[in-house]
Amino acid sequence: MKACIRRGSNQIGGSAVEIIADNQQRLIIDIGLPLDAEENTADLLPQIKGLKEKSSDLLGILISHAHQDHYALGLHIDKHIPVYMGRISAKILEVSAQHNLPQAFCFKNIMTFNNQQSFQVGAFKITPYLTDHSAYDSYSFLIEADGKRLFYSGDFRAHGRKSKLFESLIKNPPQDIDILLLEGSCLGRKQSGKYETETALEAKFLNTLKCSKGLCLVQTSSQNIDRIVTIYRACKKSNRSLVISGYTGHILQCLGNSKIPNFTWSDVKKLSVKAAKKHEITIKTIEKEPEKYTILLCGYIFKMLKESPILNPKTTFIYSMWEGYKEEYQEKLNLMKDKGIKMIDIHTSGHADIPSLKRFASALNPKHLVPIHTFYPQEFKELFDNVVIYKDNQIFAI
Ligand SMILES: [Zn+2]
Numbered sequence: 001m002k003a004c005i006r007r008g009s010n011q012i013g014g015s016a017v018e019i020i021a022d023n024q025q026r027l028i029i030d031i032g033l034p035l036d037a038e039e040n041t042a043d044l045l046p047q048i049k050g051l052k053e054k055s056s057d058l059l060g061i062l063i064s065h066a067h068q069d070h071y072a073l074g075l076h077i078d079k080h081i082p083v084y085m086g087r088i089s090a091k092i093l094e095v096s097a098q099h100n101l102p103q104a105f106c107f108k109n110i111m112t113f114n115n116q117q118s119f120q121v122g123a124f125k126i127t128p129y130l131t132d133h134s135a136y137d138s139y140s141f142l143i144e145a146d147g148k149r150l151f152y153s154g155d156f157r158a159h160g161r162k163s164k165l166f167e168s169l170i171k172n173p174p175q176d177i178d179i180l181l182l183e184g185s186c187l188g189r190k191q192s193g194k195y196e197t198e199t200a201l202e203a204k205f206l207n208t209l210k211c212s213k214g215l216c217l218v219q220t221s222s223q224n225i226d227r228i229v230t231i232y233r234a235c236k237k238s239n240r241s242l243v244i245s246g247y248t249g250h251i252l253q254c255l256g257n258s259k260i261p262n263f264t265w266s267d268v269k270k271l272s273v274k275a276a277k278k279h280e281i282t283i284k285t286i287e288k289e290p291e292k293y294t295i296l297l298c299g300y301i302f303k304m305l306k307e308s309p310i311l312n313p314k315t316t317f318i319y320s321m322w323e324g325y326k327e328e329y330q331e332k333l334n335l336m337k338d339k340g341i342k343m344i345d346i347h348t349s350g351h352a353d354i355p356s357l358k359r360f361a362s363a364l365n366p367k368h369l370v371p372i373h374t375f376y377p378q379e380f381k382e383l384f385d386n387v388v389i390y391k392d393n394q395i396f397a398i
């Protein structure tokens with residue numbers, strides 16, 4: 001077996017790895033859009049034969065999770081190429097496409113897999129491992145072929161609401177790993193120690209919601225389910241209802257998980273122009289008792305609230321996303337500032353901190369560890385054993 005990082009050896013995002021079996025059959029893991037891409041265009045596709053016009057030796061593409069830096073260049077692939085992904089990830093893409101979200105589309109030839117149920121694709125035996133990440137339904141992959149074993153970590157962390165998945169993998173790691181492709185998003189970031197857990201964040205949210213005398217607004221991703229659960233739990237404990245958009249509600253519903261907040265719960269509401277249904281609420285109603293609500297602020301809701309007197313100095317705005325996205329939300333942030341709204345940041349990373357990466361690497365104990373999804377591949381050598389650095393498009397034998 002051979003492998004080649006087509007993109008991602010020295011950047012976060014745009015991940016694409018090609019795996020080549022001795023019989024020349026090939027498999028791709030992820031087909032992401034680079035984070036710095038201005039547009040999603042076909043000329044950004046990595047140099048892999050058979051992406052635009054299917055060739056019989058390209059058996060398929062595995063998608064680790066529904067973040068655009070892992071799937072979005074798939075927009076340009078030949079529609080006959082089989083795409084293997086988690087069932088819920090496929091649903092999240094479907095719902096996002098229905099709501100016309102940027103970079104959302106449905107793959108044409110989807111095959112879904114289940115956690116830790118191995119399946120064979122030509123020469124490759126694939127075992128997906130459900131993992132803890134800020135995207136729901138995220139996976140690592142064990143790929144076996146020609147007597148060799150490659151493990152692709154995908155994006156993961158150990159401090160989210162599914163940290164048990166990380167702990168159980170560490171406890172029972174796959175054995176005899178020849179190559180571990182390990183993500184290193186956190187390398188080079190200011191904060192180098194342990195990251196705050198979602199549970200610790202819940203306490204921070206609770207404190208803020210309790211102290212606020214007015215409406216609370218939270219800017220977060222509708223697809224960061226861990227965070228929505230964190231916010232909901234803080235709302236519940238501070239006697240606030242959570243108000244979301246129809247799109248966020250649709251995402252939560254598509255997960256099919258009765259433990260996740262949804263519109264059948266009396267304290268989860270949809271912000272609407274008219275409150276025709278039981279779970280719908282209008283701005284007018286919120287204006288009467290703003291201290292009883294927390295609103296998740298998506299683009300649609302922002303438009304509805306913009307002219308409302310509810311944006312006043314009694315309101316609190318919580319930014320709960322990666323700092324790097326602040327540029328995108330500048331209009332919102334400026335408006336909040338102009339209205340005299342109190343602004344705070346409450347966030348923790350979707351990616352593993354260095355102590356967790358170290359635990360992960362030592363549990364998997366690979367013959368070689370290869371950096372991916374990082375701006376600092378060289379720093380891996382200071383942190384881990386048996387590191388080998390490969391550049392994009394460099395084919396290496398396993
Ligand atoms: Zn990523």
Ligand SMILES: [Zn+2]
Pocket residue numbers: 065067133135155
């Ligand atoms: Zn991700």
